[in-house]
Amino acid sequence: MTRILIIEDELTIAQLERDYFEINGFDVDLCHSGTEGLKLALEGDYNLIIIDLQLPMLDGFELCRRIREAKEVPIFIVSAKKEEIDKLRAFNLGADDYITKPFSPSELVARAKAHLTRYERILRKLEPVEKNEIQIRGVHIDKDSRRVYVRNKEVLFTAREFDLLVFLASNPNRVFSKDELFERIWGMDSNGDIATVTVHIRKLREKLEADPSNPQYIETVWGAGYRFTV
Ligand code: CA
Numbered sequence: 327m328t329r330i331l332i333i334e335d336e337l338t339i340a341q342l343e344r345d346y347f348e349i350n351g352f353d354v355d356l357c358h359s360g361t362e363g364l365k366l367a368l369e370g371d372y373n374l375i376i377i378d379l380q381l382p383m384l385d386g387f388e389l390c391r392r393i394r395e396a397k398e399v400p401i402f403i404v405s406a407k408k409e410e411i412d413k414l415r416a417f418n419l420g421a422d423d424y425i426t427k428p429f430s431p432s433e434l435v436a437r438a439k440a441h442l443t444r445y446e447r448i449l450r451k452l453e454p455v456e457k458n459e460i461q462i463r464g465v466h467i468d469k470d471s472r473r474v475y476v477r478n479k480e481v482l483f484t485a486r487e488f489d490l491l492v493f494l495a496s497n498p499n500r501v502f503s504k505d506e507l508f509e510r511i512w513g514m515d516s517n518g519d520i521a522t523v524t525v526h527i528r529k530l531r532e533k534l535e536a537d538p539s540n541p542q543y544i545e546t547v548w549g550a551g552y553r554f555t556v
Contacts, residue, residue: 327353333363334378346431360384367393379405394420400441460495481533490526494554503551
């Protein structure tokens with residue numbers, strides 16, 4: 327639910343705004359003084375705050391400044407003040423939009439929706455890109471840079487060792503036979519020998535395991551093959 331806080335001392339305007347937002351599916355809180363508005367704005371979890379400029383106790387400019395100091399929430403000013411100087415002051419204090427009275431409630435809602443959509447898009451972009459990494463206990467594999475860290479130290483792997491490690495770690499707890507691993511990693515065109523799988527498993531263990539004779543990562547499943555245990 328998208329939550330809106332409306333801080334407006336003229337009751338008919340406040341109710342008009344609330345009705346339009348509610349019809350459009352928003353959850354609305356109303357308050358009628360600057361001090362009450364500030365308290366709600368700082369304590370509440372709102373998606374958008376709408377502020378009148380001429381308010382009792384604390385005016386809209388001061389309110390805007392104080393909310394902006396504390397929060398990144400979008401702020402709209404709805405005011406009878408039409409002077410450019412007031413608009414510029416509001417924008418300088420961190421307002422996101424400025425609508426003059428008398429206003430069209432439908433336009434106010436449309437502007438709010440457009441702004442919230444844009445805001446969400448920006449927030450999504452700021453989220454970290456999904457990393458192409460595998461982390462299993464003390465082993466950290468960065469697939470993009472083809473680097474492996476074992477217990478916080480970088481360990482060098484040959485290309486085939488790396489491919490084998492990524493394949494096993496990407497399919498944790500699944501058992502693969504030597505034949506399967508040979509086919510997946512070395513491919514049909516390989517002129518190698520299936521014994522190379524055993525050799526590579528041993529190399530992986532030497533590099534990963536604290537005690538290669540008692541492997542905790544790559545386990546041997548007798549008669550079946552190997553699995554990367556998680
Ligand atoms: Ca007012």
